[in-house]
Structure formats: C-alpha cells, structure tokens
Amino acid sequence: MAVVANAFGEALRLLTSFDAELMSIVGLSLQVSLGALFIAAVIGLPFGAALALYEFPGRRSITVFLNALMGLPPVVVGLFVYLALSRAGPFGFLELLFTPTAMVIAQTILITPIIAALTRQLVEDLWREYGEQLRSLGSGAGRAIPTLLWDGRYALITVLLAGLGRAMAEVGAVMIVGGNIAGFTRVMTTSIALETSKGNLSLALGLGIVLMLLALIVNAAAYLVRETAARQLG
C-alpha cells in the first residue's frame, strides 16, 4: 500500500512541477492523436455523409463493413502499417517506420472508420427529417452534404470526440509502428505500459492521471458547447 501511496505522491509532484519528460510525452501524444483526428475528420465526415445520402448498389455492404471496421484491433492496424512501412514493404522507401508520422498514419486508419460510420448514422437521421424540404428547394444529395454536416455540427463534436478518445487511449498500434523510442515516439499509453513493467509506478501513474484529466476536460468542454448550442439554436 505504501508503494502505491508513494507513487501517487511522486506522480503529483511530477505533474505540479511540469516535469520536462512528462510534458514532452503528453505533448507528443496530443500532437499525434490530434493530427490523426484532423485527417480522419477530413476523410470520414464527407465520406460518411455521402454514404448516407447517395443511393447506389452495394451501399448496405459498405455500411456493414464500415461498422465492422469500428472495432478494428489497434495491434492489427499497427501490424499492417508496420508491414507497409517496413524496409521490405511497399512504402519502405519513405523511411517512416518508428517516426511520429507512422503513428499518425496508424491512428488515422484506426479512427477514420469510427468517424465515418457515426457520421453516416447522424446524417441519415438528419436527411429523414430534412430530405423532403431540401429536395423541394432543389438540393440533391451532393449539395446536401455540406448543409447537413453543418446542421449537425454540434452532434458531430461528439463523433469527433469518440475518435479522439479512441486514438489517445490505444497503445497497440503506436507501440508497433512508433517503437516507443524515448524522447521521439514515446506517448502516454506506451510510456505507461513500459514504466509499469519497469516498476516505475510514479511516472506511469502521473501519465495515467493526465490521460484521465484530458479526457475529462475535453468531454466537459464538448458537453458545454452542445448544451449551449441546443439552448440557443434549437
């Protein structure tokens, strides 16, 4: 018990003193996951909306497949990205393996299906409500994509958060493609795994606390934005 208490005290000390190693790890985590979120949003939002609005043969199959991809195991994504980026792989010449860029790629692959699938559901529901009116005004499916994404903007915050949460919390993919190199590709989750196995519980615990706090802050902020918007915009 004393060990845990000690670790906790040390963790708080690291946090309150803005320990340099801890801060660089937190910084890289945010950089990688926000980067992945940005790319996944740019791809996933319009793709999800298009899947909801355009009717074409095979749409159901793609939807089912996309929903299945939401449950992609991070280590499997890591493995595939590793194979693609390794020296012998098709993209080996880019020399990206064990870099933060490789980690962004892996997390992007991991969360794009989540964002696309949740967006598809949301936009489909909106289209059920708006469809007749928009068609009456002369809007086709293509023109409705930006309209409905914009009208669903506050609900989409939750979708983006689901993606960010998944990216920040996963350890398997970044461990494989990043290599957990100190000061270069070490992020919060991989550090926690490493430090725990080394017995350095205080740093692990400190990082764990930061990870939880970040999740809490981001979600609280998003909740406030949504509530305010709902009251003001209906």
Add this chain to the structure above:
Amino acid sequence: MSTHNNILPLRLERVSYAVRGRTLIDAIGATFQAGARTIILGPNGAGKSLLLRLCHGLLTPTDGRVVWGGPFAKEARRRQAMVFQRPVMLRRTAAANIDYALALRGFSGNDRKTRLSEALRNTGLAELASQPARVLSGGEQQRLALARAWSLEPEVLFLDEPTANLDPAASRAVERIIGAIHASGTKIIMTTHDLGQARRLADEVMFLHGGRLVERSPAEAFFEKPRTDTADAFMRGELYW
C-alpha cells in the same frame, strides 16, 4: 396582379401511386390552370398529401404521368415551391434560412438581398431576422417557411395543411400571407381539413376520398351543396372512413 404563365397548366394523367400493392392514389386525372386557389379537401388518409407530393415531384407516380404544359415546362422544378405541415428549419438564423433557399436556386448579388429583405418584411419577420430559426414559435416558423417559399417567387405554391399545428391567430396570419402570395400572381394548391379555412381561401375545391378524385367544383357551389353524396357526408361530419 400579374399572372405568370410559364409552366402551367399542370396536367395529371391517370396518376396512381401504390405502395406494396396498396393503391393509395387511384387514377386521378385533373388539370390545374393559373389563377384560382385550389383547395384539396378530404378525410384523413384520402391521399391529399400524397397528391401534392406527386404534383411537386417529391414522389414519382407508379402509373400515369404528371405533365407541366407551359412553354417553360423544362424549368418546372425551379419554378414551384412547397410549404409543409411541419416547417423544417436549418440550424441557422431566420434570414439565413431564406438566403439558403435563394442560393440553392442560383440567385445572387442585389437581387438576392432584395428578395431576402422583401420576404422578411412581407411576412412580418423583419424583427426576427437574426434569431435562430428553430427557436421561433410554431407560427413564426410557418411564416418563415412561407417567406422562404415566397422569396423564390414560384409560379405554383403547394401547401400541405400549413396551419394544422397552429393556434387560430397564427392560422389567420398564415392565411393572410397565402392570400398575398396569391395576389402577387402565384397559383395556390393547398390541402386542409379545416372547413372554415377552406371556405375562406378556396376558389375551387377538389374533394378526395380513398385515393380517388370524387368531386371538383367551384368553391361557392361546393359549400352550398356538394354534388356527390360522399362529399356531402364529409361536409356534415358523417364520413367516417
């Protein structure tokens, strides 16, 4: 009063609409000319809303044809508008909702600005222009839906029970606006189940029952004494299904 006559007359040629083998609209033939306000009456489930959607092109007939007969028939889609029972507003300001419709139809520059401000003024919404549309009251939202449709200066305006969810005062406001839109030269085709409203607005009445067009008469004659027993029963409140 100017009458546009560019896409009208609208001709329904034995238009039918069936869903899973159930015929909901049964071989309706009719021609709509410019001018008169046409009110479509009938009990719930008669097919009034379906008929409007078929005319407006939101649904495609499973049999028969909907034909626009005027010289600009090819542009029929963009020269008509519809107001629904429950107004659908985007999550943006009242003015932006009208502006969105104008942009979709390709209006730009000063023309667009003028149309926007006139539509707001003509429907008494100028004060509410910068309010988010979805927090307006039901009556205000329906007026905004009318403003949005009016700004497009459609040749034909379809209205599907536009006052069904409104209180009497809001209903009267909506009726006044419909009258003004008609006076500006727009053909009105509207469904209602409110007989008082039908009396106030109709120039001619189409009576639907069970997906069929049972009777079409000038309003005065219809409200005096319908020609058919079914319509007569409906008027006396004795038509139950």
